[in-house]
Amino acid sequence: MTELTHLDAQGNAHMVDVGGKAVTSRVAIAAAEIRMNADTLALIAGRGHKKGDVLAVARIAGIQAAKKCSDLIPLCHPLMLTSVSVDFELDNALNRVLITGRCALDGKTGVEMEALTAVSVAALTIYDMCKAVDKDMVIGDICLSEKKGGKSDDYKRKAE
Known part of the structure; x- marks a missing residue:
């Protein structure tokens, strides 16, 4: 197992110095799901929700979240996506x-956290918009x- 990069020799949290790293093209893809009642899914699909187009709002929320990732995750670098x-x-x-969610940049550090944040906030937004009709929704995976x-080597999640 490799060392944790966000801890110094004394175990204190610190932001990783990426100053000496080369600029490379980087892409990260993340996934999430939100399970719900069939009626709730039909409401989303039919764009019949009184709050508006649930998926359009969730898309914008996810994009905004990726752009704000370094404000949410303490040791993330601000990135020019x-x-x-x-x-x-x-x-x-x-x-x-x-x-x-897919995030890309040309930079010195990866965009995994941005992609993960995008799908997480998109799922939370769907929950927020639909909670009045379905409190049993479950966000996961x-x-x-x-x-x-x-x-580091490229990574692709193995099928379960």
Whole structure:
């Protein structure tokens, strides 16, 4: 196992110095899901929610969250993202919304946290907009699906 990079020799938390690292193209893709009642999923799909288009609002929230990641996660570097996307797939068979977030940049540190934050906040936004009709929703399976670029090897999550 490798050393934890956010701890110094005395075990104190610190921000990693990326000053000497090379600028490379980096991409991270994260995923999440939110399970709900079938009626709630139908309401989202039909864009019949009185608060508006749930997925459009969740998309904007996820993009904003990726851009604000360093304000939310204490040791994250502020990054100049070159792209952020948040996409949704409605799974009627399992009554869930699958969320995929993709972040990219040319920089000295990765964008995994930004992608993970994007899908997390998108899921929270769906919950917030639909909680009046379905308090039983469950957010889960938040994970890094893939990353490319940087010094460490590329990563792709194995199918479960």
